[in-house]
Structures are given as structure tokens and as C-alpha cells.
Amino acid sequence: MKPLLVLITVTVIALLIFKCIDGIYDIPRSARIGMTAMLLFTALGHFMFTKGMAMMIPDFIPLKKELVYLTAFIEITAAIGLHMANFRTMTAWLLIFFFVLMLPANIKACFYNLNYQTGNFDGPGLMYLWFRVPSQILFIVWVYFSSIRI
Template sequence: MLPAPDRHPALRRRLRVGLGAFFIVGGLAHFVAPHLYHPMMPPWLPAESHRPLIFLSGLAELAGGIGVLTTRFRRPAAWGLVALLIAIFPANLHVALDPAAAAAFGFSQLVLWLRVPFQALFIAWVWWSCLRPPGAEPPGK
């Protein structure tokens, strides 16, 4: 049986371009201004690992952002971004829970709490624009 045609190819393409740009800019920020990410680092991670982890996550964002823009690397890059978004979830939760980290990060705790559910939206963005089979119907249809 042939797969159903993709009913939203232009939208998926635009979302992929936006996704790629989002992660490329975010990845570059890890190298241009790594000090912005230090407050997000949970205290249970050794202090000497903070800077290398910031650079590693920036590199992963860059690679994922570039990868989703290519046909050849789109799926592995998208799975890498999903894994990255799951891996950085504790840092996002830490900065939302810790008033001192929130203050150092420069945003109110409310803003940082609102940011937490966006991780799931980012994963959905990656899934729909890069991983969901073209023409696949959502459950229940």
C-alpha cells in the first residue's frame, strides 16, 4: 500500500526552515554568550563540567539546526534534537524552581515556568516538521 500524499508540504518545509534557524541561532548563542547559560546549570552537575556542557549543547543545537535543513540528515538530526530537548529539560526545570538561578538568568520565575511546557511544543515542532510520515493521519482520524 502506498503512503498517503503529504497534505501540507509547504507548511512542513516552512516549519523546518524556522526550526533550523531557531536551533542555529540558539546554538551560536552558546558560543557567543556562554555566560547566559551558566545559571541554568543544575548544582548537581560538577562546576567544571558547566562550560563544556554549554558548548556541547550549543554544538548539538547547531548540528541539529543545520541537519534538519538537509534531506540526507533530516531524520537523524531531528531525533538528535528530540534527545537534546529531553536532556536539557532538567536545566530548564532547575532555573524555573530556583529563585537565585531565575534572578541570575534575568527573567521572572513566572516566565521561566511558562518556558517549561515549551519543551513539549518544541518536540512536537521537530516531530511534525521532520519525523512525522508525510500524509500520516493523527490518532482518531
């Protein structure tokens, strides 16, 4: 829920700033700024909640803690790449692929009632899945329309 709030809030603020400065609503650029803020916010969570996020990774995958740090690095790199014209499209496609790859971890968290912030099994369960899957789809569409189809 928090990443979605960051995404929308920062996008709206950027829209208003661009309207005041340039006289137009620069929707794609504002949406990329919002996505950047969200990616940096979620990357921070990877460092703050490493244990809980490692628990979300399917059991057959080794080096879970290292993978959590790697995904934080991927998010930070994508946040930068979305603003580099030469790399924007490639970054966007890789980010879409990344969002798809993250879905199994979120599904596991739901079925095991994982609370990634506490590293316990007292999470929201399936209710989280009903929010997470649509928000994951929204993130994919958001990246597509703000960075690929401009």
C-alpha cells in the same frame, strides 16, 4: 519567548516565500527552516550568555561552561541536519531527545530565579516554567511533524 518568536516568524516568512515561488504552502519545509533559525538563534545565546547558562546546569554535572558550548554545537549541527534528507529523521529524533534533556536545566533556572542573560538570581522564577515547559513540548511536536512524520 524570543526563540518562539523566531521560530514562528521565520516559518511564516518561509511559507509565504514558498507560496510565491512554488505556488504551494510547503509546511514541513517551512517549519524546518523556522526550527533552523531558532536553533541558530539559541546557539548564539550559548556563546553570548555562557555564564548564566552554565548556572542552569545541575550541580552534580562537571564542566558546565564546556557543556554550554557543546550544546551550542549540537544546536548548530541539528540545524544543518534537519535539511539533509539522509540525516533528517535521525537528527529529528536526537533533537527531540536533546529538548527533553534540556528540561531539567530550565526547571532549575525557574526554581532558583536564574536569569541566564545576566547570570544573576533576578529571573522570572516559576512564571518562566509555565511558559518554558509548553514551549519545550511545542518544539518537540514541531520537530516531529516537520521532520519525522512528513
